[in-house]
Amino acid sequence: MWKVLTPFALMLLALIVALTLDRPLPKADVTFLNRGDVTTLDLQRMSWMQDLRVGAALYEGLVVNDIFSPGMDKKPGVAQKWEISPDGLTYTFHLRANAKWSNGEPLTAKDFVYSWRRAMLPDLAGDYSGLFMLIEGAQAFFAWREKATADFAAEGGGRSRPEEAQALYTRTLAKFNEMVGVKAIDERTLQVRLERPIPYFLDLLAFEVFGPVHEASVEKFQSPDPIKGTLVFRQDWTKPPHLVSNGMFMLEVWRFKRDMRLVRNPHYWNPSAINVDSIEMPSMTDPNAQVLATQTGGVDWLSEVIPDYKADLLGKKKAYYAKHQALVDRLKAEGYDSLAIDRRLPPDPALNIHSFPAFGTYWYNFNCLPTLPDGRKNPFHDPRVRKAFALCIDKQNVAENVKRCGEIPANTIIPRDSIGGYPSPKGLPCAPDPAAIELARRLLKEAGYENPSDLPVIEILFNSDGGHDKVAQAVKNDWEKYLGVTVRLVTREIKVFRDDLKKQNYMVSRAGWYGDYGDPTTFLDLSRKEDGNNDRKYGVSPHPKDNYARFESLLDQARDERDPDKRLALLGEAERIIMEEDVPMAPIYHYCQVMMFDPHKVSGITPHPRQKQHIFLLDILGDGKGADKPLEMPPVKRSDPRSLSVPSGRRRRLSRRGVSC
């Protein structure tokens, strides 16, 4: 009989071994659910939003955005002050004397030179390496290093030459100093020269990848490959206890796909700005579990609510607003944003869900090439056809009946009023406006499609998850109803979908984009013919009716224009061409970000339409630590031309790159 018990005994043994290998952590001050698991804490390799958020808490750059100011003002970070030369090419930054690393070492201008040089090395090849190429000589340096390592590998013919590889790296450092316009003038002065003036350069510097990494701890884990000559990176330095950072927080724990914990950096130059001692970020992938954990109090801030029933939760909040209609109306009239209003209503669980306008747009791509990969003629090569189809999308219906979370119907690619002083074009009208439908039918006739049956079956390509099928269904109904065409929905798994997009193996496809920095070019550059993200191939093989040349020349003129207002006007005209004339893409709605937190308990989350969140500002109200005063955007009167709040119902809400897949 006891033999039967051996399996039990073996299992128990396995259990005991496994349990001794594990340890639970004490509760942190704030628990926050990021958008997904962090992929890397190597600043210069980051590109996912969840990484950038943690990156901003760990590392502080030269300048920092004030995410609670309507204009996303640039505040001094590590740089106390800076000067810009009259030609706009040279930036000189003066670093603060008390800036330190989390191990107590002083932070110097050399740290920035080191970190930026890293980003310009082809050996590292970060997703955002491209942004560094705006600095003088960076492009040439990248190419030089690439050739030098290729030559090294060819010369060696597979032999291991460690000394020579090290010498090549030393040569590379000298070459960098000679070629690239980033110099440490002294310990506390950093000078940067650009290839050409970039009006939004400071905005770029507030982007996390321009922050500093700690040279000594990174270098410890890298060495040149003795055969290829390229650097081999061991990423151990991004894990505790090796990671040394200079921001408000430092890394205490990082367990893969389990949790990450940040704690207060004792050497941060401004300790009074830190509101909590620790931030916990558990890894939780199930959308329902995320909501349940937030509702039962295990999580303080859920930064992205995914389940479909979020629309119902928002409905409950609306009902709660209705109960306090008079107060809500008064607060709205006083110019308060939705979060500030929530804080002024009596506490209730219904208020814990929020929908903020985002700096991003959901649209449909039109394939602009003359033929499809299988040789069929592509009707969308003709801008009149593209325009006709764009006119016949009932965007209000998609936003209000399909998405239902406060999305705003879009007729421009850049969210209106998100960039101060930018004159957004009017954009096209859309169905069910009879004039729009009339115009669409006329355009199709002009393009040679007298009858709807002259057009082939129109295919809409989208990926299988993320609710794109519902939008596609609505658009299909519109096109069949208003244009009489036959539409087929083509759904693909995400990897196949991306592959099809890259190869232009589609007629119409879903797409989306969140702006990276506060300038129209973050959206408009996508339509440059050589851009890696121009999946539409707009301008590659233009139709006689296309105005691509003019679009491109406007972007080029804007690049060289020094007057900010004239520059924005040129960009506005460029957007008008793609939105009203050539229509390589049909905007459908502007994204909004739905999140959950108790507005009476948690502070530090901004409703700003750029939706950049700084987790280092998080504060639990009334816990006796930090400011304990809610951070809010200033109320804005609607008559104020700089106002970001648009009449209710047309309000825009939140986030840089989000749920696009």
Added chain:
Amino acid sequence: MLNLIIRRLIQLPIILLIIYTLTLTLAWSIPGNPLENSEGRQPPAEVAEAMKRQYNLDSFWTFYGSYLYNVSGAKYAVEELSGRAGQERRAAQEAGRPAPHLTPFDMGPSLKYTDWRVSEIISGSLPVSMALGAVAMIIALLLGMTAGVIGAIRPNSAADLGTLAVALVGISLPSFVIGTVLLLVFPVLLGIGQVAAWGRVQDMILPAFTLSLPFAAYIARLTRMGMIDVLSQDFIRTARAKGVSEMRVLLKHGLKNAFLPVLSYLGPATALAMTGSFVVEKVFTVPGMGQHFVEAVRNKDLFLIIGVVLVFSTMLILLNMVVDLLYRWVDPRIT
């Protein structure tokens, strides 16, 4: 017995090589570029090319060869024997860097989670899955065998039909349904336990119970069939005739023999339970290894795909060997 162990251990690398080749061929054919951020800005073409070269992703055969060289321990052996490893360690020491780790079986970096090596990912998540799997198998054995014995004592009685019905439900209901219902009932409605917590023994109960159900159901059916079969045999009648108590008949003579089919099922079942279940891990937010099977394929994270498959295969083969050994020991008639 020693023969068996030696034979199995010799087979192991050969089977793993075949599995590696098949897995890599299939994984390589997944469409898409594993280095691409599916929602972000695409890097310039020259940067994208440099990225691919870093990981030998530019050619199937280079990748096949270099991975095999690293994972099989060949690289380790060559570096150590040629003295190059020692040289590098000294150089690192002089330069004040930590010495490069050379691991005998290097499974490479993750392509999506670039800060992590596959070995770190697996060594972090496998103990979690093993603990959960162990608890689940204990529950499954207790539930399954009890139900099976009860059913076998009076076949076709109400108790038998009842346990059979429960077993059927256990097999048929998907774990995401059972898991979600348990979550809604215990932590949310009754306030017992926490949603999505992990680390304490009590956090294990709900996921382990969910994970155990299909196994328990299968074990119940195996036990019942085995028991019914054994109880109708002559030696049981002899035992009863000798006046052995019914309890002793059932447990000593009956269960011991009826246990053999259960035991042979335990090998693959334990390997399966201990390497994690994607659904259970997702619903209860358990940081185990099951999620990597699915996520790695979705991300086309080649190193991670091959890593988890190789670890799973090794466990399966070894556990089957353990079961074969136990089998001989429990029932000496088998040689």
